[in-house]
Amino acid sequence: MDAWNILVVVVLALILLLILPMVAARNGTKSFTQALMAPLHRKKKRGPLGLEVEPEKKPERHVNNSMQGELTAIVSQLITFTKRQHYTLVYPGTIQEDGQLTTTLALVVTPGGVVGLNCFGFAGEIRPGDQPNDQWRQHINHTDNRIPNPVTTSEKQQVLLRRAMDRAGLSGIPVEVIAVFTSKEARLTGVSAQKCFDRDGMIAYLEQERFHSGPVEDTHETGVKLKSLVTVYKSEKNKKKKK
Structure with a gap:
């Protein structure tokens, strides 16, 4: 070791000797070893009886269920996606x-x-319920709720669509219905085996290669036939406004 390296070591040692007493005093420790180990042994917060107090949990962020604007956003997303995919x-x-x-x-x-x-x-x-046909669970704003089972509900919609398509001469075309949670604040848990998605998951599902080819030669023509079956829902409020 040359003279320069020895000098550096000596200077660092002197600095350490000056700093450690200050660290020890601040942490209430009596020895250099305690001063060095102090950061690893932070004092836990204790209550009036000397019992350890659990650290406060971060407050749960307040969220709202999906609004009309999010439905508009998802339709816009679908328009862009379907145009890109033809x-x-x-x-x-x-x-x-x-x-x-x-x-x-x-x-x-x-x-x-x-x-x-x-x-x-x-x-x-x-998250899903305990049994396949049970209602699902929603935890939002410190509250636990029961919500309709999106899987069984979607299966019923699929049966109705199948009947309608058969009636319209589209019996040779496969049909399926998937459940989509439109809110950006929806966090799905334990649904990997279900046809149940958030907005990003919906697009990823529709991007599957199996949809790129099949019995539908002209998607536009099939779309026109389906549009002829569409019934626009009119609420009682809208009906009264027109009268």
Whole structure:
């Protein structure tokens, strides 16, 4: 070791000797070893009886269920996506069948078949119930709620769409309905095996290669036939306004 390195070591040692007493005094320790180890042994906060106090949890962020603006945003997202993929979007996707109106927001016509989008506006943490047919659970703003089972609901919509398409001469075209949570604040847990998605998951699902080819030769023509089946839902308020 040359003279320069020895000098550097001596200077560092002197600095350490000056700093350690100050660290020891600040932390209430009596030895250099305690001073060096002090950062590793932070004093835990204790209550009046000397019991350890649990650190305060961060407050849960307040969120709201999906608003109309988010539905508009998802439709805009679908328009952009279907144009890019050369698919056809049927919006709205509500179809009357057997006296029932489907709840599908829109229908995406691909070469591989038709995909109905059954949308839900719930935000917060969403997870399935204990049994396949149970209601699902929602945790939002410190509150636990029960919500409709999106999987079984979508299966019912698929049955209705299948009947309507068969009646319209589209029996050779596959159809399925997936559940989509439209809120950006929706966090899905334990749904990997389900046809249930958030907004990004919906697009990823529709991008699958299996939709790129199939029995639908002309998505536009099929879309026109589906549009002829669409029934626009009119609320009682809208009906009264027109009178």
